[in-house]
Amino acid sequence: MPIKKIMVVDDSPTERLALLELLSKNGFDVVTAESGEEAIVKSKAELPDLILMDVVMPGMNGYQATRTIARDNATCTIPIIMCTSKGQETDRIWGMRQGALDYLVKPVDHQALLDRIRAIG
Numbered sequence: 626m627p628i629k630k631i632m633v634v635d636d637s638p639t640e641r642l643a644l645l646e647l648l649s650k651n652g653f654d655v656v657t658a659e660s661g662e663e664a665i666v667k668s669k670a671e672l673p674d675l676i677l678m679d680v681v682m683p684g685m686n687g688y689q690a691t692r693t694i695a696r697d698n699a700t701c702t703i704p705i706i707m708c709t710s711k712g713q714e715t716d717r718i719w720g721m722r723q724g725a726l727d728y729l730v731k732p733v734d735h736q737a738l739l740d741r742i743r744a745i746g
Contacts, residue, residue: 628743630672631654631676631677632667634659635679641657651739659682662690664676664694669699672700678691678725680709691720695725705725706727706738706742
């Protein structure tokens with residue numbers, strides 16, 4: 626399934642804008658969410674082809690949102706790539722256990738991210 630619509634979930638306006646610009650320039654439709662809670666609601670409404678999920682956010686964190694999205698029948702087929710500043714191996718393993726397909730550490734290498742998106746699609 627080709628990746629066309631990507632949801633960027635990050636509480637940082639700067640991170641959201643940077644990813645929005647990168648992805649839009651590369652031909653993707655982009656939807657954004659500022660929190661884990663918003664990501665869950667929008668993932669059901671928008672049904673994106675891919676979610677880029679931050680971990681450290683106020684309220685529901687990215688691990689919790691990933692687990693919820695990955696276990697919901699309506700959204701369980703949406704691949705999730707975690708994009709976070711949490712770079713420990715235990716963080717990566719925990720993210721994958723919550724249902725993430727991949728795990729990238731910030732600052733995210735833009736070419737590596739685009740390569741991973743293309744590999745999924």
